Amino acid sequence: MPRVETPLTRDQIITAAENVLRRFGPAKATVVDVARALGVSHAAVYRHVANKAALRDLVVGKWMEQTMPPLRAISAASGPAPKRLRKFFDTLIAIKRRRATEDPEFFSAYRALAAGASALAADHVGELVELVAAIIRSGVKEGTFRKVDPVTTGRAVLLASLRFHHPVHSDEWNAPTIDEDFAAVWSLLMEGLCVSKSKRA
Amino acid sequence: MPRVETPLTRDQIITAAENVLRRFGPAKATVVDVARALGVSHAAVYRHVANKAALRDLVVGKWMEQTMPPLRAISAASGPAPKRLRKFFDTLIAIKRRRATEDPEFFSAYRALAAGASALAADHVGELVELVAAIIRSGVKEGTFRKVDPVTTGRAVLLASLRFHHPVHSDEWNAPTIDEDFAAVWSLLMEGLCVSKSKRA
Numbered sequence: 001m002p003r004v005e006t007p008l009t010r011d012q013i014i015t016a017a018e019n020v021l022r023r024f025g026p027a028k029a030t031v032v033d034v035a036r037a038l039g040v041s042h043a044a045v046y047r048h049v050a051n052k053a054a055l056r057d058l059v060v061g062k063w064m065e066q067t068m069p070p071l072r073a074i075s076a077a078s079g080p081a082p083k084r085l086r087k088f089f090d091t092l093i094a095i096k097r098r099r100a101t102e103d104p105e106f107f108s109a110y111r112a113l114a115a116g117a118s119a120l121a122a123d124h125v126g127e128l129v130e131l132v133a134a135i136i137r138s139g140v141k142e143g144t145f146r147k148v149d150p151v152t153t154g155r156a157v158l159l160a161s162l163r164f165h166h167p168v169h170s171d172e173w174n175a176p177t178i179d180e181d182f183a184a185v186w187s188l189l190m191e192g193l194c195v196s197k198s199k200r201a
Numbered sequence: 202m203p204r205v206e207t208p209l210t211r212d213q214i215i216t217a218a219e220n221v222l223r224r225f226g227p228a229k230a231t232v233v234d235v236a237r238a239l240g241v242s243h244a245a246v247y248r249h250v251a252n253k254a255a256l257r258d259l260v261v262g263k264w265m266e267q268t269m270p271p272l273r274a275i276s277a278a279s280g281p282a283p284k285r286l287r288k289f290f291d292t293l294i295a296i297k298r299r300r301a302t303e304d305p306e307f308f309s310a311y312r313a314l315a316a317g318a319s320a321l322a323a324d325h326v327g328e329l330v331e332l333v334a335a336i337i338r339s340g341v342k343e344g345t346f347r348k349v350d351p352v353t354t355g356r357a358v359l360l361a362s363l364r365f366h367h368p369v370h371s372d373e374w375n376a377p378t379i380d381e382d383f384a385a386v387w388s389l390l391m392e393g394l395c396v397s398k399s400k401r402a
Contacts, residue, residue, distance in 0.1 A: 169369070181357070187393075188361065188394065191347070193393075
């Protein structure tokens with residue numbers, strides 16, 4: 001691999017770390033491995049990341065961040081809350097499934113790293129809860145949802161649908177019943193959240 | 202370890218396999234390891250189990266079976282269905298948490314083995330769904346639950362509460378918010394399942 005002559009960027013480091021992870025698995029994403037893959041000195045990488053944990057956080061953080069823009073857009077949009085809530089979860093589930101299917105080596109490495117990156121994971125879940133809570137809040141206001149606490153109920157809807165979007169369950173996403181299982185869970189949750197059937201999405 | 206002179210029993214093999222798992226982890230529960238722990242020939246163990254997979258199924262099957270008697274009793278009991286359904290899940294969650302806390306080495310080995318024992322896991326989940334469905338069916342009959350399909354909804358309630366009883370989530374059971382998280386999920390599910398607040402447990 002040719003030596004990189006221009007100064008290293010954060011993005012180059014992240015891309016190299018992703019490739020190392022994809023090829024060699026989560027045990028191999030060290031500063032030394034990434035420096036070797038880039039053909040640069042350890043010191044050049046250490047100028048951007050303090051240690052292995054910081055390197056992994058960069059990769060995990062980037063992947064978490066990449067799921068967010070479409071979800072933020074749905075949460076901020078207008079329109080009936082039940083429809084937006086469904087669209088939010090359909091999108092969340094579709095993004096996760098697409099990643100697990102299209103880049104399985106990286107997804108499996110990501111799953112292992114994310115399990116160890118608890119601060120990042122807490123922030124990620126925190127933002128998801130906020131986005132869901134915003135939709136629920138507008139549903140309460142427009143009268144389609146019962147008068148629930150938006151944050152508590154937003155977190156409950158995320159937790160109750162873990163099977164369908166939490167990476168730890170990705171091996172089950174190919175099960176033949178996965179879509180009807182989600183439909184059954186969703187129907188029960190919406191029965192609990194919505195004011196009346198006639199107003200439901 | 203003294204040689205076992207009397208014929209080996211299935212239970213002795215299971216107990217020895219559990220001890221091997223506890224001490225050396227899931228990679229080590231082979232027929233050879235168990236024979237060594239018992240001080241008997243491989244052939245003596247092979248008389249009971251055909252291979253490593255069969256040995257692991259014995260251990261996983263025993264642990265799954267041990268969770269069932271109290272749950273079967275609650276499902277078969279009489280009394281208001283909403284109260285029984287709550288008791289069922291409180292008991293299921295308490296059993297899993299107790300095991301994860303009291304025997305963490307074995308629980309972690311069990312978690313890894315159970316993930317590979319898909320036929321056993323499917324039977325286990327199948328029985329849990331049936332037991333929950335029986336409670337829901339009696340709730341529909343007594344008029345406390347809406348007229349739902351008991352099996353579909355039973356499976357949905359189990360899936361929606363995975364975070365609180367599926368071994369893959371056991372690292373999260375010590376989270377400070379775990380009880381309020383369950384309360385929020387449960388409240389949403391019961392809002393969806395129950396006919397009216399006044400009749401709810």
